[in-house]
Amino acid sequence: EDKVVQSPLSLVVHEGDTVTLNCSYEVTNFRSLLWYKQEKKAPTFLFMLTSSGIEKKSGRLSSILDKKELFSILNITATQTGDSAIYLCAVFIQGAQKLVFGQGTRLTINP
Amino acid sequence: DTGVSQNPRHKITKRGQNVTFRCDPISEHNRLYWYRQTLGQGPEFLTYFQNEAQLEKSRLLSDRFSAERPKGSFSTLEIQRTEQGDSAMYLCASSLGGLDYGYTFGSGTRLTVV
Numbered sequence: 001e002d003k004v005v006q007s008p009l010s011l012v013v014h015e016g017d018t019v020t021l022n023c024s025y026e027v028t029n030f031r032s033l034l035w036y037k038q039e040k041k042a043p044t045f046l047f048m049l050t051s052s053g054i055e056k057k058s059g060r061l062s063s064i065l066d067k068k069e070l071f072s073i074l075n076i077t078a079t080q081t082g083d084s085a086i087y088l089c090a091v092f093i094q095g096a097q098k099l100v101f102g103q104g105t106r107l108t109i110n111p
Numbered sequence: 112d113t114g115v116s117q118n119p120r121h122k123i124t125k126r127g128q129n130v131t132f133r134c135d136p137i138s139e140h141n142r143l144y145w146y147r148q149t150l151g152q153g154p155e156f157l158t159y160f161q162n163e164a165q166l167e168k169s170r171l172l173s174d175r176f177s178a179e180r181p182k183g184s185f186s187t188l189e190i191q192r193t194e195q196g197d198s199a200m201y202l203c204a205s206s207l208g209g210l211d212y213g214y215t216f217g218s219g220t221r222l223t224v225v
Contacts, residue, residue: 004153034214041218042115042202043154088153096167097142099214101153 002027006089006102014110017079021105023089024071031094033065033072038086079109115217117203123223124193131189132220136205143186146202154202193224
């Protein structure tokens with residue numbers, strides 16, 4: 001069965017800290033790994049990773065994929081209270097047209 | 112608003128009643144997906160349409176659930192004889208062709224079965 005596991009499930013830090021969120025996966029037919037941010041409702045797209053070792057960056061957020069060890073990390077530097085959200089990792093299954101999500105990491109940034 | 116639109120935003124229903132949700136995808140997107148998200152969990156795939164054809168259904172989609180996409184435009188998800196375990200956020204997403212990163216989610220319909 002296709003499986004995506006995120007850790008930690010919950011994280012509370014102070015504004016300005018750097019955080020690293022983890023995502024590991026075991027799937028039959030990997031195509032790409034995606035990170036989403038979910039605040040109140042709709043998950044919003046952050047990154048899509050297809051190749052190992054190539055870092056994707058957007059402002060203070062960055063992510064990298066290791067296809068040999070089957071994991072990805074999402075880094076957020078100089079965190080702000082607006083970064084508080086649930087961060088979801090998902091794997092896109094080749095041929096199946098579906099995303100398999102992890103449980104999410106609930107990140108809370110305290111001022 | 113050119114995003115994915117879902118209605119209603121919230122629905123409270125009594126156990127045993129039928130409910131129907133609607134999803135209007137981004138107009139040029141030919142692929143439409145339904146997911147269910149329970150509290151503290153990530154979204155779980157329910158079903159996928161390419162145009163009007165329902166091409167994949169999860170085993171989570173019991174016989175009380177049915178989804179349609181007439182004419183390949185909007186989609187409806189119906190739950191018959193609702194149970195308390197059906198309480199969840201139902202998310203719709205759409206995408207264009209094979210562009211997996213083009214998955215755009217709607218804001219969801221939150222269902223509470225009392």
